[in-house]
Amino acid sequence: xxxxxxxxxxxxxxxxxxxxxxxxxxxxxxxxxxxxxxxxxxxxxxxxxxxxxxxxxxxxxxxxxxxxxxxxxxxxxxxxxxxxxxxxxxxxxxxxxxxxxxxxxxxxxxxxxxxxxxxxxxxxxxxxxxxxxxxxxxxxxxxxxxxxxxxxxxxxxxxxxxxxxxxxxxxxxxxxxxxxxxxxxxxxxxxxxxxxxxxxxxxxxxxxxxxxxxxxxxxxxxxxxxxxxxxxxxxxxxxxxxxxxxxxxxxxxxxxxxxxxxxxxxxxxxxxxxxxxxxxxxxxxxxxxxxxxxxxxxxxxxxxxxxxxxxxxxxxxxxxxxxxxxxxxxxxxx
Numbered sequence: 001x002x003x004x005x006x007x008x009x010x011x012x013x014x015x016x017x018x019x020x021x022x023x024x025x026x027x028x029x030x031x032x033x034x035x036x037x038x039x040x041x042x043x044x045x046x047x048x049x050x051x052x053x054x055x056x057x058x059x060x061x062x063x064x065x066x067x068x069x070x071x072x073x074x075x076x077x078x079x080x081x082x083x084x085x086x087x088x089x090x091x092x093x094x095x096x097x098x099x100x101x102x103x104x105x106x107x108x109x110x111x112x113x114x115x116x117x118x119x120x121x122x123x124x125x126x127x128x129x130x131x132x133x134x135x136x137x138x139x140x141x142x143x144x145x146x147x148x149x150x151x152x153x154x155x156x157x158x159x160x161x162x163x164x165x166x167x168x169x170x171x172x173x174x175x176x177x178x179x180x181x182x183x184x185x186x187x188x189x190x191x192x193x194x195x196x197x198x199x200x201x202x203x204x205x206x207x208x209x210x211x212x213x214x215x216x217x218x219x220x221x222x223x224x225x226x227x228x229x230x231x232x233x234x235x236x237x238x239x240x241x242x243x244x245x246x247x248x249x250x251x252x253x254x255x256x257x258x259x260x261x262x263x264x265x266x267x268x269x270x271x272x273x274x275x276x277x278x279x280x281x282x283x284x285x286x287x288x289x290x291x292x293x294x295x296x297x298x299x300x301x302x303x304x305x306x307x308x309x310x311x312x313x314x315x316x317x318x319x320x321x322x323x324x325x326x327x328x329x330x331x332x333x334x
Contacts, residue, residue, distance in 0.1 A: 057312070060305040060308055060309055061305075061309065062074075063301055063302055063305040064081055064082065064302060064305040064306045064309055065077065065078060065079065065081065065302070066081075066302050067080075067081075067302055068301040068302050069299040069300065069301065070299055070301055071299075074301075074302070077302070081302040081303050081305070081306045082306055084303060085303060085306045085307060085310075089303070091278070091282065091285060091290060091293075092290065092307065094278065094282040094283075094285055095278070095282075095285045095286055095287050095289065095290045095307075096287060096310075098183065098257075098278075098282075098283065098284065098285055098286055099250070099251065099253070099286045099287045099311075099314075100314075101183055102183065102186070102187075102250045102253055102286070103247055103250045103251065103318065105183070105187060106183075106186065106187045106190050106246075106250055107243065107246035107247055107249075107250050109187055109190070109191060110190055110191060110194055110197060110242075110246055111197065111239065111242050111243055111246060113191050113194050113197075114194045114196075114197025114198050114200075114201055114242065115197075115201050115239070117135055117194065117197075117198045117201075118197075118198050118199075118200075118201030118202040118204075118205055119201075119205060119231075121135070121198065121202055122202055122205050122206060132198075132199075132202070135194075135195050135198050136195035136196075136198065136199060137195065138192050138193045138194075138195060139193045139194070139195030139196050140195075141193065143255045143256055143259075144255060144259050146189065146192070146193060146256075147189065147255070147256045147259040147260050147263070148259065148263060150185070150188070150189045150192070150260070151176055151259075151260055151263045151264055154175035154176060154185055155175075156172060156173070156174045156175060156177055156178075159175075161175075162175075175264075176260050176261070176263070176264035176280070176284075177264050177280055178280065179280045179281040179282075179283035180283075182260070182261075182264075182280060182283040182284050183283060183284070185260070186256060186257060186260065186284065189256060189260075190256075197242055197246075200238060200241075200242065201235070201238065201242070204234075204235040204238040205231065205235065207234075208230065208231060208234045208235065209234075212230045212234075213226055213230060216229070216230055240322065240323075243322055244319055244322050244323070247315070247318050247319065247322065248315060248319070251287070251288075251311060251314060251315045251318075252288055253286050253288065254286065254288040254289055254292070257278075257284035257285070257286055257289065258277060258284075258289055260284060261277060261278060261279035261280070261284045261285075262279070264279060264280065265279040265280070276293075277289040277290070277292075277293050287307055287310070287311045287314075288311070290304075290307050291304050291307050291308050291311070294307060
């Protein structure tokens with residue numbers, strides 16, 4: 001009798017604890033523990049995101065509405081910096097046009113050239129390792145050294161490229177000293193170091209199922225049809241990756257145009273030497289150069305933050321557009 005009473009009492013208590021109110025409390029406690037555990041595992045990323053992204057971004061937004069030189073306290077000046085950048089600052093629009101030109105032309109050429117090189121290497125039967133190494137080595141060259149070498153190679157007066165062109169009777173461009181040729185010269189420099197994309201595309205191309213190529217050949221599909229309907233759809237995620245990362249890199253393009261402009265203008269370095277970025281005729285000026293020039297040479301942090309935020313917004317907009325229209329990157333749907 002006593003054992004039966006004890007069992008009934010225990011069952012009653014358990015039922016009471018697991019009733020609507022008690023069950024909801026237990027569920028909330030479980031979710032809370034799960035959320036705390038998840039936050040603990042994510043805390044390194046959350047701290048890094050807050051310190052190195054969120055805080056600088058919010059600070060840039062704040063400083064863009066102030067007059068601030070990095071030494072005195074910032075003074076709120078409303079939208080003056082934004083109005084100045086978009087209406088009165090003479091270097092902003094040339095820098096924006098150059099940056100967008102590099103995003104469209106340079107990134108497009110790099111993706112096409114990298115894919116073409118990868119296709120070529122995968123088709124070579126003998127010496128593929130040697131050619132792969134030769135194409136990849138330029139990518140390992142430091143950006144400053146590679147840019148210096150290209151400026152001297154493309155020197156309009158004594159460079160071997162123009163010497164060879166002149167020997168066969170072809171026109172000899174001014175390259176980095178001519179505003180019409182400076183961006184194509186930077187694009188040629190970017191194509192010279194396309195080894196990173198070549199390796200990525202080669203890995204993707206080698207992963208395409210050979211059975212699909214064999215079936216297409218049996219159906220009478222030619223090389224172009226196989227490329228369009230088999231190769232490109234299979235490697236479309238890699239193409240998207242190459243385009244998105246290329247756009248982000250082009251938005252951050254700083255070292256090569258700055259070094260090329262300085263060397264072509266004869267300003268290598270030294271104390272007291274100052275040169276307005278973008279030589280020749282602002283044709284190599286990019287938005288990252290503008291941010292550095294405004295913030296660290298002119299100590300106009302408010303205006304520099306405006307340009308930096310415009311650059312950030314452009315990067316986000318281009319990336320979002322590419323992610324939404326990824327099917328159109330390869331010319332045929334998934």
